[in-house]
Amino acid sequence: MTFLQIRDVHKSYGTTPVLNGVSLEVAKHEVVCLIGASGSGKSTLLRCINALETINSGEILVNGDEVTGRGVDLNVLRRNVGMVFQSYNLFPHMSVLKNITLAPTMIGGVPKAAAEERAVELLEKIGLKDKVGAFPDALSGGQQQRVAIARAMAMDPQVLLLDEITAALDPELVGDVLEIIRELARGGLTMLLATHEMGFAREVASQVCFLHQGRILERGTPERIFEDPSEERTQQFLSRVIKAGRL
Amino acid sequence: MSRVMPFRDTAANPLKPVRSAPPPVVRLAVAAVLISVVAAVCFGIALRNLYVLTGASNLVVLAVCVVAALAGWIPLLPALRAVTRAKERTSLMRQDRIVEARHTAALGRESASTSLGYAAAVFVLAALLAFAVTNDGAIAQTFLRGSFIAEAWEDVLKAFWVNVRVAIGAEILVLILGLAIAVMRMIPGPAGRPLRILATLYADIFRAIPGIIVLYLVGFGLSLAEVPVFRDLPPIWLAIFALTLTYSAYVAEVYRAGLESIHPSQWAAARSLGLSYPMTLRTVIIPQAIRRVMPPLLNDFIGLQKDTALIGVMGVIDAFTQSRLVASSVFNLSPVTVVAIIFVLATIPQSRFVDRLVERDQARQRAGSS
Numbered sequence A: 001m002t003f004l005q006i007r008d009v010h011k012s013y014g015t016t017p018v019l020n021g022v023s024l025e026v027a028k029h030e031v032v033c034l035i036g037a038s039g040s041g042k043s044t045l046l047r048c049i050n051a052l053e054t055i056n057s058g059e060i061l062v063n064g065d066e067v068t069g070r071g072v073d074l075n076v077l078r079r080n081v082g083m084v085f086q087s088y089n090l091f092p093h094m095s096v097l098k099n100i101t102l103a104p105t106m107i108g109g110v111p112k113a114a115a116e117e118r119a120v121e122l123l124e125k126i127g128l129k130d131k132v133g134a135f136p137d138a139l140s141g142g143q144q145q146r147v148a149i150a151r152a153m154a155m156d157p158q159v160l161l162l163d164e165i166t167a168a169l170d171p172e173l174v175g176d177v178l179e180i181i182r183e184l185a186r187g188g189l190t191m192l193l194a195t196h197e198m199g200f201a202r203e204v205a206s207q208v209c210f211l212h213q214g215r216i217l218e219r220g221t222p223e224r225i226f227e228d229p230s231e232e233r234t235q236q237f238l239s240r241v242i243k244a245g246r247l
Numbered sequence B: 001m002s003r004v005m006p007f008r009d010t011a012a013n014p015l016k017p018v019r020s021a022p023p024p025v026v027r028l029a030v031a032a033v034l035i036s037v038v039a040a041v042c043f044g045i046a047l048r049n050l051y052v053l054t055g056a057s058n059l060v061v062l063a064v065c066v067v068a069a070l071a072g073w074i075p076l077l078p079a080l081r082a083v084t085r086a087k088e089r090t091s092l093m094r095q096d097r098i099v100e101a102r103h104t105a106a107l108g109r110e111s112a113s114t115s116l117g118y119a120a121a122v123f124v125l126a127a128l129l130a131f132a133v134t135n136d137g138a139i140a141q142t143f144l145r146g147s148f149i150a151e152a153w154e155d156v157l158k159a160f161w162v163n164v165r166v167a168i169g170a171e172i173l174v175l176i177l178g179l180a181i182a183v184m185r186m187i188p189g190p191a192g193r194p195l196r197i198l199a200t201l202y203a204d205i206f207r208a209i210p211g212i213i214v215l216y217l218v219g220f221g222l223s224l225a226e227v228p229v230f231r232d233l234p235p236i237w238l239a240i241f242a243l244t245l246t247y248s249a250y251v252a253e254v255y256r257a258g259l260e261s262i263h264p265s266q267w268a269a270a271r272s273l274g275l276s277y278p279m280t281l282r283t284v285i286i287p288q289a290i291r292r293v294m295p296p297l298l299n300d301f302i303g304l305q306k307d308t309a310l311i312g313v314m315g316v317i318d319a320f321t322q323s324r325l326v327a328s329s330v331f332n333l334s335p336v337t338v339v340a341i342i343f344v345l346a347t348i349p350q351s352r353f354v355d356r357l358v359e360r361d362q363a364r365q366r367a368g369s370s
Ligand SMILES: Nc1ncnc2c1ncn2[C@@H]1O[C@H](COP(=O)(O)OP(=O)(O)OP(=O)(O)O)[C@@H](O)[C@H]1O
Pocket: A013, A016, A018, A036, A037, A038, A039, A040, A041, A042, A043, A044, A045, A164, A194
């Protein structure tokens, strides 16, 4: 069953076209990885799905409901679509606990006690139970990203968008974060992630999309994309990645 | 000249380390001794003149002057220590104990510099004192006459209470109105446009009009025009209102700078959690912005507090007005100096307080405990 449907989306910043007709379908429990060179439009696509950017034409449907037109309640949409960014995710003036419970208590209508209980549960899962009262500045980058994922999960989103969440991390911190994504994938969460971690994409993705200049040039199973890419651009991109030692 | 360039030596004989000789200390140490003596003497003379001028045969005043004069000699101590080090350095060099000599020389130069720094401060104080007692003490007599200060002190302090009330009242209102205007300037979309324009106009206009003119217009205009409500307000409230008008415009700019300095990712993170625009502003952006603008905000508040000395133009008797009344009756400015001193005393603790707040905040975020 198609859960997320993107149809011929066009988006430009001013006169610069960034997305040139992207179409993509994501079924429930699928993990889709977006790969592609810097500037190919991965972040923009994710931001459009979460309505952080408006699109110029085309449509995006979540759970069969169009979310891009006028009059859509974006706040409801975003409760179902969680997102984690590359950096500056956490609110620095709030403790870890407050970061996680803010949205559930303020807009999810969850009582404070229940939200805190849930937050502690989530923190336990990501191995950061002892950081409940800590402020983000006192956490390592990897710990911050894990808390950011926990915070997004606290709203029980139906799909999670992850935009290069390990790109700003020291290599030894990447593993912990990826482990949590792996765990979420095993649990059947629908995810759409932009990543430069090709090995990881290959491991968790059910579908890999190669973006080039605002278009999905090629998509398929990770085996096919990584071992037998049909497009020349994909081959070039992958060989560059291999040269950089990232596959 | 038998001095050899060290690097040439090294090149010729790379295995034998060349240790550079320490810089000389003697000249600096002697200079420190001379300068601190001169400073202490000048300071002493200035103090003596001051004591003579006060004309008091008061033992306490004498004791204070003597203690101060003795304190003026403090810079000599490190200077003497520097001289000792200089001698040590020479003898160590003679024994070819270069590393120790270097160490001693460094300590000596440090002592000498310390002495020079303190001596400079003593000089400045001596100069200020000398200025105060020039013209047979005309300066001190005009600004710092003890008897007039004693006479005016109480009345002026009482009147200062008006300044305090006006300042606190205006500050509370400014915090609210300033934030409201800053937020108005950020309302998005075409619907927010009229409000954005209004807020911008407000900030532009009230930053342009001198505060004293606003005070004057509000103080007399509103009651002249018989504006309801305002007509019946006591003048002190009109003063608060006028200062609020002016300072909200400044503080709104401070807030705005703070709001805009928050990284856009914080907006995205909050919005992606489903928080609405106003909620994001209230729970995520404004708290961070306020923390960040604390120092400039407090600076504006100190400016506001000082401007409470202007409310005399609207007929409110504040500390400055009161001191002028006394000053004109005794033909001496000492009562006005009292106001100046009170403002200084009221402001300095605030600056220190803000510094502490900022430090504690940072320390808490670093420590990571709630
Ligand atoms: N706010 C913006 N205003 C103008 N242009 C933008 C903006 N955001 C992104 N772009 C442009 O859109 C294009 C796509 O950017 P995007 O961030 O989606 O790329 P990306 O694939 O995520 O790259 P990376 O791998 O470096 O994160 C880039 O050329 C970028 O310069």
